[in-house]
Amino acid sequence: MIKMKKSICKVLLISIVTIFTSCESFLETSSPSVVDAEFVFSNIETARAAMDGAYEQWRSTASQYVFGDGLFYATEVTGSDIERHPESFSNQPGRHYPECLYQNGTYASTYGLLSYQTESNAYTYLFSCVAKANSIINAMESTAEFETFMSADEASDLSQLYGEAVTLRAVAYRELIRYYGDVPYAYLSGVAAVGLSPRDSIYDVCISQLKTVEPLMYRVEENSTVAKNVFSRTFVQGLIGRMCLDAAGYQTRRTDLGSDFYKDGEGNILSFETMGTSNNNSEYGRRSDYLTLYETAKTYLKACIDNPGSAMFYSSDPRPTGKNGQVFDNPYQYFFQQMNDLEYADESIYEYNMTQGVGNDSRPYSYGRVSSGGSSKAYPCKSYGQGRVNPAFYYGMFDPKDKRRDVSACVTGSTGKGIETLIPFTPNSKANGGGITFNKWDENRMASPYVLKQRTSGIHGPYMRMSEIYLNYAEACAVTGDAGTAKTYLTMIRERAFPDGEANVDEFISASGSLFKAIIQERGFEFAAEGDRRWTLIRTGLLPEAIQNIKEMTLAMMNGLQTNGYYTFENGNTISSYVYTKLVDAKATYGYRLTTQCPEGEEDDPVLYPAWRGQNDDWEGIASSNGLSFTYSSTNTNLAIQGLFSYIDPNSTEAADLVADGYSQVDWGAELLDNYDEYYTYLFWDYDYTSAPIYLWPYTPNIISTGDLSNGYGFSQN
Numbered sequence: 001m002i003k004m005k006k007s008i009c010k011v012l013l014i015s016i017v018t019i020f021t022s023c024e025s026f027l028e029t030s031s032p033s034v035v036d037a038e039f040v041f042s043n044i045e046t047a048r049a050a051m052d053g054a055y056e057q058w059r060s061t062a063s064q065y066v067f068g069d070g071l072f073y074a075t076e077v078t079g080s081d082i083e084r085h086p087e088s089f090s091n092q093p094g095r096h097y098p099e100c101l102y103q104n105g106t107y108a109s110t111y112g113l114l115s116y117q118t119e120s121n122a123y124t125y126l127f128s129c130v131a132k133a134n135s136i137i138n139a140m141e142s143t144a145e146f147e148t149f150m151s152a153d154e155a156s157d158l159s160q161l162y163g164e165a166v167t168l169r170a171v172a173y174r175e176l177i178r179y180y181g182d183v184p185y186a187y188l189s190g191v192a193a194v195g196l197s198p199r200d201s202i203y204d205v206c207i208s209q210l211k212t213v214e215p216l217m218y219r220v221e222e223n224s225t226v227a228k229n230v231f232s233r234t235f236v237q238g239l240i241g242r243m244c245l246d247a248a249g250y251q252t253r254r255t256d257l258g259s260d261f262y263k264d265g266e267g268n269i270l271s272f273e274t275m276g277t278s279n280n281n282s283e284y285g286r287r288s289d290y291l292t293l294y295e296t297a298k299t300y301l302k303a304c305i306d307n308p309g310s311a312m313f314y315s316s317d318p319r320p321t322g323k324n325g326q327v328f329d330n331p332y333q334y335f336f337q338q339m340n341d342l343e344y345a346d347e348s349i350y351e352y353n354m355t356q357g358v359g360n361d362s363r364p365y366s367y368g369r370v371s372s373g374g375s376s377k378a379y380p381c382k383s384y385g386q387g388r389v390n391p392a393f394y395y396g397m398f399d400p401k402d403k404r405r406d407v408s409a410c411v412t413g414s415t416g417k418g419i420e421t422l423i424p425f426t427p428n429s430k431a432n433g434g435g436i437t438f439n440k441w442d443e444n445r446m447a448s449p450y451v452l453k454q455r456t457s458g459i460h461g462p463y464m465r466m467s468e469i470y471l472n473y474a475e476a477c478a479v480t481g482d483a484g485t486a487k488t489y490l491t492m493i494r495e496r497a498f499p500d501g502e503a504n505v506d507e508f509i510s511a512s513g514s515l516f517k518a519i520i521q522e523r524g525f526e527f528a529a530e531g532d533r534r535w536t537l538i539r540t541g542l543l544p545e546a547i548q549n550i551k552e553m554t555l556a557m558m559n560g561l562q563t564n565g566y567y568t569f570e571n572g573n574t575i576s577s578y579v580y581t582k583l584v585d586a587k588a589t590y591g592y593r594l595t596t597q598c599p600e601g602e603e604d605d606p607v608l609y610p611a612w613r614g615q616n617d618d619w620e621g622i623a624s625s626n627g628l629s630f631t632y633s634s635t636n637t638n639l640a641i642q643g644l645f646s647y648i649d650p651n652s653t654e655a656a657d658l659v660a661d662g663y664s665q666v667d668w669g670a671e672l673l674d675n676y677d678e679y680y681t682y683l684f685w686d687y688d689y690t691s692a693p694i695y696l697w698p699y700t701p702n703i704i705s706t707g708d709l710s711n712g713y714g715f716s717q718n
Contacts, residue, residue: 086434204265356458373416
């Protein structure tokens with residue numbers, strides 16, 4: 001076993017009621033056999049091969065069953081105040097009821113709606129990762145060399161590899177807890193995970209284990225084997241901070257398991273600070289000892305900041321002006337451009353790797369800029385666009401000067417034939433509808449997009465980067481009373497997103513209501529369109545407040561559109577019932593089709609603003625490099641948009657002049673009114689802002705029967 005207090009081991013074996021049985025269990029079918037330690041770990045090459053197999057299990061699980069078509073895809077990336085789904089509510093109840101907190105818990109018992117929680121999905125595959133990790137951990141612990149490399153004062157190849165296995169187990173449990181709450185805990189190879197264990201014990205034990213291996217691992221790219229697709233000391237420091245914030249945060253816990261069920265890692269019964277009202281035999285609260293966890297987070301996050309290995313944080317854009325005059329000047333966007341270029345981004349601490357042309361790649365198909373292209377030989381291929389941006393967030397919460405807005409969200413997609421198109425608000429997928437698209441991953445923006453088949457872009461999966469470390473550290477400092485340091489790191493994040501002198505940090509903190517709330521709001525802008533927001537709001541206790549705010553903003557927007565034909569938000573942005581668009585030859589005018597940061601003073605240019613859109617500059621060359629042919633149907637490939645942020649009276653001379661200039665009047669905000677229920681009524685449908693939010697997923701019948709588990713939170717047992 002990993003070195004830890006005997007009382008923690010006792011909790012794992014007795015207090016948290018984990019029961020281990022023989023190989024007959026359902027989960028055991030996906031567990032590997034016990035690794036022969038003396039053979040596999042006789043040299044580092046065979047040991048590394050064993051860990052590579054564990055990484056492949058994690059990569060496959062993450063890309064397909066968690067972040068690909070799994071639970072993150074179904075709810076996390078769509079179920080917040082800033083992100084939403086593209087299709088009608090009735091068309092996808094298996095996603096939308098869990099997304100809207102099961103209509104205040106009312107629909108929690110309707111298992112038939114939960115199509116995304118199947119018998120062979122995230123739960124099973126995450127436990128497969130646990131099993132792979134346990135095999136390596138147990139095998140290494142049985143070797144003669146174990147005590148030697150674990151008692152050393154510095155990292156070695158073997159201690160690094162052992163730390164990677166321990167980290168994989170912690171990562172898998174972190175994801176399991178996020179989706180299911182309390183789960184079984186297993187740490188023995190070949191023994192199935194059964195019986196319910198309190199999440200708080202699991203958090204504490206995993207954090208303790210990570211603290212043990214952290215000093216015996218290499219920082220990212222400090223060693224030739226520790227690339228950015230490998231768990232490093234840098235990543236472990238960030239993960240300790242991340243898991244401490246999770247463990248310290250608000251979560252919905254069951255009240256039907258007995259008053260002595262929830263324990264810490266030492267076996268002590270926990271007390272909780274609750275908020276709101278109970279719901280479906282559950283309460284929403286946080287551990288009373290949460291400050292201790294925040295202090296631990298501070299220690300390890302600061303260590304990560306002080307020596308992050310090769311991970312960097314850019315405060316300015318390193319790119320020069322493009323050869324045709326393109327202005328970049330957006331260090332925030334540079335991270336995503338590197339990913340679009342199939343590189344490990346400089347700011348990344350860890351990404352799970354993908355291979356172009358292979359597998360099921362969710363970026364940009366699910367979480368990127370949408371395209372109505374076909375499944376193959378399209379420009380670009382189909383991008384479904386599971387995640388969309390809430391219009392009230394895009395218009396009303398994002399500061400117009402914030403350089404992250406246009407990187408995160410876009411009102412246009414692609415036809416799939418090299419042409420830009422406005423995305424309607426009518427419920428649909430691809431660029432045919434669904435509203436404002438995510439924009440951080442876009443095959444138009446790739447130097448070598450894969451046009452032979454959809455969902456195989458080769459873009460890696462981002463899992464931790466430096467801006468999260470800064471914001472987590474700022475949060476931990478704010479909660480523990482170190483306001484000066486918290487503001488310093490908030491300022492670093494905010495200032496790089498604005499033109500010089502425009503960040504207005506003090507004004508932003510005041511408008512947010514507190515330094516803590518400002519940090520969480522800033523995190524929303526930093527990670528918009530990435531699916532981070534839902535869990536962040538849950539664990540910080542700000543979910544009810546955020547839901548109420550977006551509902552009120554959306555209702556005011558709808559009322560304004562209904563009454564006046566437009567609505568102006570407090571930040572000065574106006575959404576109108578109609579906009580005016582026309583296709584233009586951007587390459588002839590600017591020298592390029594794919595736009596970048598809008599040059600300062602050019603915000604009135606209807607092609608360059610909003611920024612970060614357009615089309616790939618050379619679809620003909622890309623087609624040719626793939627042995628295909630492509631010819632533009634028209635050189636007018638880019639969409640000029642007038643009236644996107646200001647009201648143009650459709651009966652005015654201005655409107656008539658635009659029409660005379662070739663623009664067409666197009667429904668915009670009017671479509672929101674036509675789909676009122678989709679954008680307002682079903683937005684966290686019937687949530688009352690006080691009941692414990694039912695955000696978790698149920699166990700399936702087979703898992704219940706074979707795992708000695710029971711469902712809570714109002715979920716059915718069959």
